[in-house]
Structures are given as structure tokens and as C-alpha cells.
Amino acid sequence: MQTAHTVITLLLAVIFLIAGLSKASGSSAGLSGTRDINFPDGFARLVGMLETLAALSLVIGFALENKDLKIYGFIFLWVIMAGAIFFHFRANKAKTAFPAMLLLILTTFGIATI
Helix, strand or coil: CCCHHHHHHHHHHHHHHHHHHHHHCHHHHHHHHHHHHHCCCHHHHHHHHHHHHHHHHHHHHHHCCCCHHHHHHHHHHHHHHHHHHHHHHCCCCCHHHHHHHHHHHHHHHHHHHC
């Protein structure tokens, strides 16, 4: 179970570090998903910064074997993905919410295996 937790932690850290930096930078590719659901660019950039911080929390928590940092990172990512699913459904774009749902499930598994 520890191996699965390690793989999920590092996988989520990489995914959210890339996605967060892409959104935070304001690039059109990074903001395309949020624009598709009519989410304001300013808030999307803020979400990108929060995703980046959560990913760094996972990486630093993993490197220092600090359980608290990992828990904070996972919980932050869980809330962000729950919000993403909400906004996708609110915009009647349920089909595009699948990646967020998958990441929410992986994040839940990461929390459960700490």
C-alpha cells in the first residue's frame, strides 16, 4: 500500500505542478479549460497558484517525510477538484468534468493511504 501511496503522491504532484504553473502563468493553453466553463481568468490564475502550492506541499512533504504537509496538499487538491466538478456541472459541461473526477478519486485514494 505504501508503494501505491508513493506513486499517487508523486503523480498528483507532477500533474498539479504542471497544470498549476500553466494556469498561473496565464497562458491561453492553461486557461482554455477554465474559459470553456466561463470561469474568470483572474480566478483561474489564483486556482493555478493554489494548485502549484498544493503540489509543492506534496513534494516537500514526501521529501521530508512530513505527513502533515502531504495531508494539507491532498486536502487542498481535493477541495479544488470538487470545485472544478461543481463549475463544470454548473456550466452544463458534465462530460468535460471527467479529468477532475479522476483526479478527485486519486486524491481521495492518496488521503486514504496516508
